[in-house]
Structure formats: structure tokens, C-alpha cells
Amino acid sequence: MAIDFRQLRYFIALADTLHFGRAAARLHISQPPLSRQIAALEEELGVALFKRTSRQVEMTAAGSHFHAQAVRIVEALNSAVRSTQATERGERGVLRVGFTMSAAWSVLPPLIKTYGSGYPDTDVQLSEVLPRELNDALISGKADVGIAFPWQRPPGLEYLPIHAEPLCAVLPAGHPLAQTPEIAIGELANEPFITFPAATAPALHELVIGSCREQGFEPHIRLETHLQQTIVNLVAEGLGVSLVPQSMSKMQLPGAVFRSVADARMVEQGLIWAASNDNPCLKHFLDCARSYGELNRPDIHRRKRGKTRFANSRTSHP
Amino acid sequence: MAIDFRQLRYFIALADTLHFGRAAARLHISQPPLSRQIAALEEELGVALFKRTSRQVEMTAAGSHFHAQAVRIVEALNSAVRSTQATERGERGVLRVGFTMSAAWSVLPPLIKTYGSGYPDTDVQLSEVLPRELNDALISGKADVGIAFPWQRPPGLEYLPIHAEPLCAVLPAGHPLAQTPEIAIGELANEPFITFPAATAPALHELVIGSCREQGFEPHIRLETHLQQTIVNLVAEGLGVSLVPQSMSKMQLPGAVFRSVADARMVEQGLIWAASNDNPCLKHFLDCARSYGELNRPDIHRRKRGKTRFANSRTSHP
DNA sequence: GGCCATCGATGCGCAATCCGTATTAGTTAT
DNA sequence: ATAACTAATACGGATTGCGCATCGATGGCC
Numbered sequence: 001m002a003i004d005f006r007q008l009r010y011f012i013a014l015a016d017t018l019h020f021g022r023a024a025a026r027l028h029i030s031q032p033p034l035s036r037q038i039a040a041l042e043e044e045l046g047v048a049l050f051k052r053t054s055r056q057v058e059m060t061a062a063g064s065h066f067h068a069q070a071v072r073i074v075e076a077l078n079s080a081v082r083s084t085q086a087t088e089r090g091e092r093g094v095l096r097v098g099f100t101m102s103a104a105w106s107v108l109p110p111l112i113k114t115y116g117s118g119y120p121d122t123d124v125q126l127s128e129v130l131p132r133e134l135n136d137a138l139i140s141g142k143a144d145v146g147i148a149f150p151w152q153r154p155p156g157l158e159y160l161p162i163h164a165e166p167l168c169a170v171l172p173a174g175h176p177l178a179q180t181p182e183i184a185i186g187e188l189a190n191e192p193f194i195t196f197p198a199a200t201a202p203a204l205h206e207l208v209i210g211s212c213r214e215q216g217f218e219p220h221i222r223l224e225t226h227l228q229q230t231i232v233n234l235v236a237e238g239l240g241v242s243l244v245p246q247s248m249s250k251m252q253l254p255g256a257v258f259r260s261v262a263d264a265r266m267v268e269q270g271l272i273w274a275a276s277n278d279n280p281c282l283k284h285f286l287d288c289a290r291s292y293g294e295l296n297r298p299d300i301h302r303r304k305r306g307k308t309r310f311a312n313s314r315t316s317h318p
Numbered sequence: 319m320a321i322d323f324r325q326l327r328y329f330i331a332l333a334d335t336l337h338f339g340r341a342a343a344r345l346h347i348s349q350p351p352l353s354r355q356i357a358a359l360e361e362e363l364g365v366a367l368f369k370r371t372s373r374q375v376e377m378t379a380a381g382s383h384f385h386a387q388a389v390r391i392v393e394a395l396n397s398a399v400r401s402t403q404a405t406e407r408g409e410r411g412v413l414r415v416g417f418t419m420s421a422a423w424s425v426l427p428p429l430i431k432t433y434g435s436g437y438p439d440t441d442v443q444l445s446e447v448l449p450r451e452l453n454d455a456l457i458s459g460k461a462d463v464g465i466a467f468p469w470q471r472p473p474g475l476e477y478l479p480i481h482a483e484p485l486c487a488v489l490p491a492g493h494p495l496a497q498t499p500e501i502a503i504g505e506l507a508n509e510p511f512i513t514f515p516a517a518t519a520p521a522l523h524e525l526v527i528g529s530c531r532e533q534g535f536e537p538h539i540r541l542e543t544h545l546q547q548t549i550v551n552l553v554a555e556g557l558g559v560s561l562v563p564q565s566m567s568k569m570q571l572p573g574a575v576f577r578s579v580a581d582a583r584m585v586e587q588g589l590i591w592a593a594s595n596d597n598p599c600l601k602h603f604l605d606c607a608r609s610y611g612e613l614n615r616p617d618i619h620r621r622k623r624g625k626t627r628f629a630n631s632r633t634s635h636p
Numbered sequence: 637g638g639c640c641a642t643c644g645a646t647g648c649g650c651a652a653t654c655c656g657t658a659t660t661a662g663t664t665a666t
Numbered sequence: 667a668t669a670a671c672t673a674a675t676a677c678g679g680a681t682t683g684c685g686c687a688t689c690g691a692t693g694g695c696c
Contacts (some may be wrong), residue, residue, distance in 0.1 A: 003395060004323055020673060033655050035674060045399060047406040051596070054662045054672050061597050062406035069398030073391060077321060080387030081363060088365040088380040278369070279379055324683095338644055351684050353645060372643055372691045 005077065007041045008070045010034055011049065015067040018050075018057045090280030092121035097285075098129040098143035101228055102204065106247035107163040107269045107292075108147055115288045122281050130226070131201045138272060144279045145286075146272040151203040153272070160271045160286060162293035166264035167211060167243045170235045170256055178257045185243070185261055186215040192222035192240035200226040204267065208243045211265050232256050323395065325359045326388045328352055329367065333385040336375045408598030410439035415603075416447040416461035419546050420522060424565035425481040425587045425610075426465055433606045440599050448544070449519045456590060462597045463604075464590040469521040471590070478589045478604060480611035484582035485529060485561040488553045488574055496575045503561070503579055504533040510540035510558035518544040522585065526561045529583050550574050 013023040014034065024031040042049050049063035059067065086092045099108050112124060129137055129146065135154055137143040150159055169188065171178045177187055189212075198205040212219040222240045225231060229251065231242050236255030245267040249258035271289050273282060331341040332352065342349040360367050367381035377385065404410045417426050430442060447455055447464065453472055455461040468477055487506065489496045495505055507530075516523040530537040540558045543549060547569065549560050554573030563585040567576035589607050591600060 003399070005321060021671090030656055031673075032657085032675080036654085039674085045402060047402050049402075052673065054674085055664060057673085060406070061411050061599075062402050065405045065411065066398060066402040069394070069402065073394050073398065076387070076391050076394060080384060080391065081321070084363060084365055084367075084380050084384040084387065087383045088378070093379050093383070281379075339642090348685055349644075350646080350686085354683080357645085370644065372645090373693060375644085 003041065003044055005074070007037050008074055010037045011041055012067065012070050012074065014038060014050070014057070015059060015063065015070075018059070020057065086121070088280055090122075090282070090284045091119060093279065093281045094123045094125060095145070095279065095281040095285055096125045096127065096143045098127055098134055098137050098146045098148075100129065100131045100134065100146075100148040100201070102149055102201075102245055102247075102267065103147040103269050104128065105228070105250065106165060106245065111147070111162070111289055111292055114292060115285055118288060119281070119284060131203060132199060134272065138274045138277075141274070141277070144273065144277055144282050147269060148272060149201075149203045149207075149267055149269055150272055151206075156275055158273055158275050160289060160293065161268050162271060162289050163269040164266045165246045165269075166266055167207065167261060168246045168249060168264065169259045169261050170232055170242050170244050170248070171259060172235055172238045172241070173255050173257050174238070175241070175257075178259065180259070182260045182262055184215070185211055185263065186217070188212070188219070188241055188243075189215070189217040191220070193219040194223045194225065194231050194234050194240040194242045195219070195221055196228070196231070197224040197226055204245075207265055207267060211243060214265075215263075321359065321362055323392070325355050326392055328355045329359055330385065330388050330392065332356060332368070332375070333377060333381065333388075336377070338375065404439070406598055408440075408600070408602045409437060411597065411599045412441045412443060413463070413597065413599040413603055414443045414445065414461045416445055416452055416455050416464040416466075418447065418449045418452065418464075418466040418519070420467055420519075420563050420565075420585065421465040421587050422446065423546070423568065424483060424563060429465070429480070429607055429610055432610060433603055436606060437599070437602060449521060450517065452590065456592045456595075459592070459595070462591065462595055462600050465587060466590060467519075467521045467525075467585055467587055468590055469524075474593055475590055476593050478607060478611065479586050480589060480607050481587040482584045483564045483587075484584055485525065485579060486564045486567060486582065487577045487579050488550055488560050488562050488566070489577060490553055490556045490559070491573050491575050492556070493559070493575075496577065498577070500578045500580055502533070503529055503581065504535070506530070506537070506559055506561075507533070507535040509538070511537040512541045512543065512549050512552050512558040512560045513537070513539055514546070514549070515542040515544055522563075525583055525585060529561060532583075533581075 010023070010027060013027050014020065017023040017026065020031050020034055020038075024034040027034065038050070045066070047062045047066070048060055049066055051058050051060055083092060097112070108126075112126065116122075116124060127143070129143070131148055131151060134143070134146040134148050135152070135157060138146055138157060139154065153159055169177070169183055169185075177183050193208075193212075195208050196205050209219060223234060225234070228244060228248055231244060232248060232251050232253055233256075234240065235242055236253045238255065243261065243264075244258075246258070246260070271286060273286070328341070328345060331344050332338065335341040335344065338349050338352055338356075342352040345352065356368070363384070365380045365384070366378055367384055369376050369378055401410060415430070426444075430444065434440075434442060445461070447461070449466055449469060452461070452464040452466050453470070453475060456464055456475060457472065471477055487495075487501055487503075495501050511526075511530075513526050514523050527537060541552060543552070546562060546566055549562060550566060550569050550571055551574075552558065553560055554571045556573065561579065561582075562576075564576070564578070589604065591604070
């Protein structure tokens with residue numbers, strides 16, 4: 001098929017004016033080429049699109065049908081060009097975000113909301129991933145960006161911290177320590193702990209265990225469960241205590257109380273992405289997260305003891 | 319915009335194969351023109367559609383989006399070509415049929431049904447017209463074909479008879495004449511008549527009045543109404559008698575009975591259309607009506623007295 | 637580590653296409 | 667009958683597009 005977009009545009013102009021001379025003027029060409037292109041189009045279609053006398057031009061039934069189609073097609077092309085350019089600018093497209101449970105309770109919702117309001121034409125596909133699976137998903141390209149408390153960062157992955165919050169203690173409501181507004185971690189030395197399994201959320205696990213060891217005791221771990229909600233739930237049932245990110249205190253459960261902790265370590269949340277990822281939406285998402293991080297930077301620096309595991313990994317993106 | 323369908327086809331081939339050489343082979347061209355056309359396309363779009371190394375080609379996000387659009391557009395063009403050709407063949411399109419009330423009771427339903435089953439892609443737009451308005455609608459192009467009992471036929475209109483049926487009498491149920499299965503028109507000489515106004519349905523009006531005059535009496539017209547249903551209704555109420563096309567007897571109304579009439583004149587129904595009308599659907603509709611007319615030809619010739627007003631107008635179409 | 641194969645980009649010549657000017661043929665209005 | 671107008675055709679010049687040949691770069695292989 002040798003039909004050309006030019007022929008469609010010529011045809012539409014002629015269909016609109018029903019006059020070869022005026023249509024040619026509108027197209028900024030002379031009349032003979034228009035006649036020839038229309039004739040060629042009719043030849044290729046094998047269909048007479050116009051009934052012409054030397055005095056007037058009118059459309060055939062097939063002509064008006066083709067006119068409607070041609071307009072649709074030309075508009076589709078124009079729209080395709082615009083949306084493709086928007087895609088390259090990252091103003092529309094698909095962004096696959098892998099997030100961890102702890103991010104879902106803190107930084108994920110406002111960040112996604114902010115980004116979504118700035119880029120409404122981008123399809124943000126959120127999927128929860130286990131912390132240990134995130135890196136692989138990013139490297140293999142199954143996700144464009146992750147939101148998590150980072151653990152090990154393989155080469156090729158970039159990281160941008162955007163949020164930090166202290167650990168806090170969660171205790172059964174009737175527990176003696178629940179009387180005071182703030183407790184010291186050392187006071188939990190003899191309590192049974194409920195924690196995340198190291199294999200599922202190594203960073204958080206390490207943070208909790210580390211906090212205890214720093215205070216000179218090895219926590220007695222009674223239970224491990226990879227859902228933070230379950231931890232709080234089991235604490236509420238009186239099965240033990242735990243240290244969880246402060247944002248978990250949004251969870252209101254009758255039998256559980258949250259208490260801030262002196263010398264609490266910070267839980268950091270940040271974006272992780274593959275340096276090689278060229279999804280144009282990612283750039284804007286990072287910008288968005290960066291300005292979001294600026295707003296929350298006081299939080300990041302409010303932690304009382306020095307650097308987090310990835311304090312040196314605050315990298316810039318290409 | 320200078321984007322060409324060829325560029326879309328080249329682009330799609332390359333997107334499918336992700337290999338310049340193989341895509342070129344599939345397109346039956348050599349590799350260099352493909353490289354150049356893709357480069358030109360990217361130049362015109364201002365967007366990189368492929369990431370190429372000298373070892374492998376892959377699509378960018380914008381490239382895959384454009385691919386989806388390009389496929390849609392090419393398919394839209396192919397489909398437009400096919401449907402336009404079908405339109406010219408008259409296999410799809412719009413056919414505006416103007417019909418009269420009397421046709422609606424007899425020939426219209428089976429004819430439309432037959433045509434619709436043969437040409438399901440044609441949009442048959444039915445609209446009722448008053449008999450006196452039909453010719454104007456056809457000449458001005460507001461309708462493609464009319465189904466009616468023809469009256470005057472201006473030059474430029476063609477006619478094809480497809481159906482004929484006798485007049486019959488409609489009487490109040492309690493009327494003495496309702497006792498016999500067949501009556502003579504003369505027996506109605508002293509009855510009050512309910513008829514169509516001459517201005518609305520001149521042909522039918524003339525047929526009824528003419529039938530009476532033929533039997534030597536001038537009917538006493540008590541009422542005129544341009545709805546046949548209303549005529550039957552008023553007869554049922556005992557306000558008079560009438561002569562109506564036999565197909566009206568399908569109308570079952572408690573107080574009205576239909577009786578066949580000796581020496582009844584025939585009501586003819588046929589197609590009327592402008593000779594200059596070039597709607598391709600019309601041709602098939604006429605063919606369809608012609609074969610329908612063949613089936614009903616016995617009816618047409620069963621009338622007992624000679625020619626109808628348009629017996630000489632059984633024309634062929636161009 | 638050097639060589640070879642593969643692949644996309646580029647240079648160049650030729651052919652096809654397309655446009656514009658000039659003209660023709662046909663139709664309507666005066 | 668003539669003038670005015672419109673679409674189609676003829677022809678020359680310019681642009682575009684293709685194929686062949688080649689280049690440059692990359693990855694595999696011995």
C-alpha cells in the first residue's frame with residue numbers, strides 16, 4: 001500500500017473545501033499536484049472519492065466515509081506524536097514502584113500522592129516487595145524504583161534518602177513500662193521480643209538487634225514474623241515487646257501502646273534505582289522525591305547517633 | 319509534519335525484529351534506507367525511539383509507546399481502505415428510507431428485514447413521511463428511496479412496483495353488511511365514509527373515491543383523518559365505514575370487521591427513488607426489492623381491473 | 637590479546653517521484 | 667458567441683529515496 005499521509009491531508013483539505021484551487025491554496029501548493037495526488041489516492045483505493053465536473057466537486061458516499069476515517073487517522077497520528085514526545089519527557093508513561101511494608105506506613109503515601117498530582121498521565125504501578133527481593137527486582141528491570149530501608153547496595157544501584165524516623169517501643173497496654181512516656185532500651189533487656197526475620201527484612205532486623213546490643217544485652221526473641229502489623233498485634237496480645245519504626249504508631253490497636261525510646265536509632269527510607277534505568281518518568285520521580293526529602297531533611301538529621309548504614313550512599317543520579 | 323506511512327511501516331518492522339538487517343529483509347528493502355528512514359522519523363519526532371549499539375537494538379519507553387500507536391494507526395488505515403471499498407460497493411453505508419403509513423403495514427417490514435439480513439453493515443434509517451412529501455424528500459436528497467403508493471411522479475424519479483393488494487371494506491362489527499363474507503362497493507352507497515384527506519394521501523384518497531364513483535355513487539364523507547389506524551378506530555366506534563388496503567386487516571380491533579370487496583381496486587406499493595441518486599446501497603436495495611417483488615408478482619397481477627395509475631411506470635434502473 | 641564476524645551508519649550515484657509553470661478541455665454565465 | 671472559471675494534462679527542474687559499497691564499532695573466538 002502506497003497511501004501517504006500527505007495524500008490524506010490533501011484529501012481532507014479537498015473534502016473540506018470541495019474546490020481544487022482553494023484546497024491547494026490552503027495546503028500552500030499549486031492546483032495540479034493536488035489533482036494528481038487525489039487521482040493517485042483514488043487509484044490506490046480503487047474507489048472514486050469525488051464526483052467532479054469541470055464546474056463543481058462533490059463527494060461520493062465512499063468519499064465521505066473515507067473522509068471521516070482520514071480525519072481520525074490524522075488526528076491519531078498527531079496525538080501519537082504528542083504523546084510520544086511527552087513520553088520521552090517523562091510526562092507520561094509507566095512507573096513501577098516496589099515498596100516495602102515499612103515504606104507503606106511512612107513515606108510511600110505522601111510521595112506517591114505528590115508525584116501523582118504532578119504527573120497525572122503516568123501510570124504508577126505499586127507493588128509490595130520483600131526488602132530482600134527489592135534489589136533483584138530493580139536490577140532485572142521488574143521495577144523502576146524501590147522505596148525501602150536499604151540494606152546492601154549492589155553496584156549499579158543508586159540510593160537517595162528521603163525520610164528518617166526513630167525506632168519506638170511497642171508494649172502491651174498493661175505493661176509496667178507503659179506508664180512512662182519514654183523508656184530506655186535497656187529496660188527491655190528481660191522482655192521477650194517479637195521481631196522481623198533477618199532473611200526478610202535484614203536492615204530492620206539488624207537495627208533492632210543492634211539497638212539492643214548497643215545497650216549491652218542480647219534480646220530474647222520469642223517470635224519472628226515478617227508483617228509489622230502482626231508484630232503489633234502479637235504485642236497487643238501480650239506475647240512480647242518490640243521496637244518498630246515510629247510511623248507504625250499510626251496503627252491504633254487496643255492492647256498495644258507505643259512509647260518513644262531514648263537514644264533510639266533511626267530507620268531511614270529512601271529511593272533505590274538502577275543507574276542504567278532510562279525510564280524517563282524515573283527522573284521526575286526522583287526530582288519529586290528529592291524535594292520531598294528536602295522538606296523532611298530536618299527529620300533525617302534529627303537522629304541522635306551518627307550515620308546510618310548508608311549515610312555514605314547519598315548519591316546523585318546521572 | 320512530514321511523517322510518512324512508509325516510516326510507520328518501517329518502524330513497526332524494526333520494532334518487531336529489533337534488528338535492522340532482518341527488518342529490512344522483511345520489508346524487501348536493503349538495510350541502509352531503513353537506517354535512514356528510522357533516523358528521519360526520530361528526527362521529525364524529536365524523540366529517540368531506539369537505543370542502538372552496534373551489537374543490539376532496543377526500544378526506549380517512548381519507542382514502545384509510539385509502536386503501539388503506530389500499529390493502531392496502520393490498522394486504522396487498512397480498515398479505512400477496506401471499509402471505503404465496501405462503501406463504494408454498497409455493502410455498507412447509510413440508506414435513508416422514507417415510507418408511508420400504508421407501506422408500513424404491508425411491504426416495509428419484510429423488505430427491510432430481507433435487506434438488513436443481506437447487508438448488516440448498512441445503517442438503514444427509516445423515517446415516516448406523508449405521501450405528498452415523499453417526492454420532495456427524494457429529489458432534495460433527504461431520503462434515498464421511498465416506499466409508497468405512488469401518486470404523481472416528477473421527472474427524475476424512478477419507480478419499481480413490488481406489491482399490490484386489494485382494497486377491503488372495514489365496517490362496524492354490528493353493521494348488517496358485516497354478516498356476509500364479501501360485499502359489493504355499491505352496498506356502501508348510503509354509508510357515511512371515513513377517509514384520508516386528499517392533500518395528505520392523494521393516491522389512496524383518489525382510489526377510494528374512484529372506487530365509489532365507478533359504482534355510480536359519490537361517497538358521503540363524514541370524516542377525514544390522515545392516520546389509517548384512526549380510520550379503523552373510528553369505524554369501530556360506529557362513526558362510519560371505509561375502504562382500506564387489505565393489509566390493514568392485521569389490525570385487530572374489537573368493534574371493527576374487515577370484509578373483502580368484489581371488484582376491489584388494487585393498492586400498489588413500490589419503490590421510488592431519484593435517478594440521480596448515486597448512493598451505492600440503493601442499487602442493492604433495489605435488487606433486493608426486485609427479487610422480493612418477483613416473489614409477490616402474482617399479487618401484483620391478481621388485481622381484477624386493469625392498470626393502476628402507474629402501471630406504465632415500471633421502469634428499470636440505470 | 638589479536639583477529640574475525642556482525643551490525644548499524646554513511647557516502648555516492650542513479651532512478652523515481654513530486655512540484656510548479658504553462659496549457660488544454662470542458663462547463664457555465666453573460 | 668464569448669468570457670470566465672475549473673479541473674486535468676504536459677513538461678522541465680529539483681528533491682527524495684533506494685541500492686551498492688564502505689566505514690566504524692562491538693563482541694566472540696582461538
